[in-house]
Amino acid sequence: MLHDQQVVVIGGSEGIGLAVAKAARAQGARVLAVSRTREKLEVARKAVSGLEIQVGDINDPESIRGIFSGVTAVDHVYIAAGSTKVGSPLDHPIQDFKHRFDERVWGSIDVVRAAHGRMRAGGSFVFTGGLSSDRPVPGAWVSGIATMAAEQLARVLALDLAPIRFNAVAPGYTETPMWDSIFPREGARALDAVTARQPVPRLVSPDEVAQAVLLLMQNEAITGETIHIDGGARLV
Ligand SMILES: NC(=O)c1ccc[n+]([C@@H]2O[C@H](COP(=O)([O-])OP(=O)(O)OC[C@H]3O[C@@H](n4cnc5c(N)ncnc54)[C@H](OP(=O)(O)O)[C@@H]3O)[C@@H](O)[C@H]2O)c1
DSSP states (O other): OOTTOEEEEETOSSHHHHHHHHHHHHTTOEEEEEESOHHHHHHHHHHSTTOEEEEOOTTOHHHHHHHHHTOSOEEEEEEOOOOOOOSOTTTSOHHHHHHHHHHHHHHHHHHHHHHGGGEEEEEEEEEEOOGGGTSOOTTOHHHHHHHHHHHHHHHHHHHHTTTSEEEEEEEOSBOSTHHHHHSTTTGGGGGHHHHTTSSSOSOBOHHHHHHHHHHHHHOTTOOSOEEEESTTGGGO
């Protein structure tokens, strides 16, 4: 149980991060949710009793250092923040793509550098990979390399910074607000035809991903692992 432990969720105002914040609070953890938008954080605070919130941006190392300098001790950090850009590698300014890789990989490293000195024994970091590591989608090439790098980051840091534990979750098609910006009319429901072909023929829920994140936080025998929560999407 996470009772009385300090959990920090970077990207905790919506979607999977918010589900992790809610699940950790339900176990009695102190939870600090961080994201860029105060309005979203205020909505999250109303939805999750006792949630602490702070504005911060994983793309800004100084903002991340500021977040952790205000926290005395940390038990677990989950990093949900991470965006994608779809398009040909030949068509868009390369910086649009580099930015998506940098935030997921170098942003995670900035979080680790800011937080590890405050981490208590038994502590862990959980990163976010994704289905595109195993099943690349045309146009989403930058997601494929960035999520795979996040999963590999968990494996290498599990060695370099032991006994702190590092793990990752790899969600499949998950019903979150992320899809509203990609498919403004239907949101995640636009994926119904795709998920119908999966062994578990539906979207994953954010709560199902959160269950895996909490398992990785709590089970002190697991490090360097990636848990796939994708309804079997990798198999078809
Ligand atoms: N949904 C899926 O199907 C799916 C599948 C595979 C992997 N993933 C990955 O899972 C993670 C969470 O996805 P989601 O679907 O829950 O996304 P989401 O619904 O868009 O939520 C993203 C959260 O991260 C915050 N955030 C975004 N950029 C940030 C930044 N630079 N610094 C700090 N916070 C930031 C957002 O709040 P603000 O906008 O206020 O910052 C929000 O709280 C992402 O890394 C995504 O790539 C999602």
